[in-house]
Amino acid sequence: MAGASSSGNLNSVSIVLTQDPERKSRLYELHMEQEMVLEAPLVVTFCADWFRTREWLRLRQARDNFNNLVGYLVASFDAMILAQNVCLGFESEGLGICYMGTTLYSMLDIAEFLELPDTCLPVTAIVVGYPDEDPTKRDRLPMEALVHHETYHRPSVAEIEETYRQREVKGWERYMAIPELKRMSEERGITSLAQFYTSEIKYDPESFREFSLRIEDALVTKHFLER
Numbered sequence: 189m190a191g192a193s194s195s196g197n198l199n200s201v202s203i204v205l206t207q208d209p210e211r212k213s214r215l216y217e218l219h220m221e222q223e224m225v226l227e228a229p230l231v232v233t234f235c236a237d238w239f240r241t242r243e244w245l246r247l248r249q250a251r252d253n254f255n256n257l258v259g260y261l262v263a264s265f266d267a268m269i270l271a272q273n274v275c276l277g278f279e280s281e282g283l284g285i286c287y288m289g290t291t292l293y294s295m296l297d298i299a300e301f302l303e304l305p306d307t308c309l310p311v312t313a314i315v316v317g318y319p320d321e322d323p324t325k326r327d328r329l330p331m332e333a334l335v336h337h338e339t340y341h342r343p344s345v346a347e348i349e350e351t352y353r354q355r356e357v358k359g360w361e362r363y364m365a366i367p368e369l370k371r372m373s374e375e376r377g378i379t380s381l382a383q384f385y386t387s388e389i390k391y392d393p394e395s396f397r398e399f400s401l402r403i404e405d406a407l408v409t410k411h412f413l414e415r
């Protein structure tokens with residue numbers, strides 16, 4: 189984990205561990221009430237963090253930098269690379285993890301709750317614990333659809349059909365096996381996996397517009413972006 193690749197080896201990341209049940213219950217709210225935040229004994233939040241580096245630069249009378257969009261992206265990439273290394277480490281020890289994509293949506297509130305300083309923002313979080321189930325890994329799209337040789341191969345309609353053929357059956361069955369999701373889908377006239385994905389139930393475009401504004405606001409507040 190400590191050896192994760194790092195841009196310029198500047199290690200522009202911080203990790204905040206949350207184990208205290210009361211503090212976890214606030215994180216549960218900020219992660220849109222995903223049950224695993226309460227169930228798992230540990231939440232690890234990975235932050236893009238230039239605060240420490242910039243303090244060091246200031247102490248050495250060096251020029252300031254990284255309080256910009258490039259800085260945010262560079263530190264975010266470092267944080268994600270580190271997060272995945274940590275996940276592999278936990279999994280190799282028999283622990284289970286789940287990423288919390290909701291970190292992005294509540295970025296600024298989580299930053300406030302964890303008392304993150306200027307130019308420091310959460311990028312992702314994982315919950316960690318010993319799993320009490322062993323679900324089969326879900327299929328990924330076929331590798332041929334993802335890999336391009338030399339230049340991008342624009343998929344034809346027939347290739348798109350083929351790429352999503354299996355997922356449209358299995359994915360749909362998986363969601364429709366959950367009575368609540370089945371009921372909500374029927375109420376909204378949703379008849380396919382594609383429609384489900386961008387419905388209000390899953391990745392609602394309206395919510396995404398709202399989350400995008402929140403992220404922009406967080407970047408401005410923490411001085412990664414100027415308005």
Ligand SMILES: Cc1cc2nc3c(=O)[nH]c(=O)nc-3n(C[C@H](O)[C@H](O)[C@H](O)COP(=O)(O)O)c2cc1C
Pocket residue numbers: 222286287288289290312324325326327
């Ligand atoms: C960046 C990222 C964010 C994710 N956020 C969530 C989340 O908020 N809640 C959740 O249940 N799963 C989350 N996941 C897990 C994915 O849903 C999961 O990896 C995918 O459905 C495939 O399942 P599998 O990894 O168990 O095969 C996230 C995964 C990634 C990479």
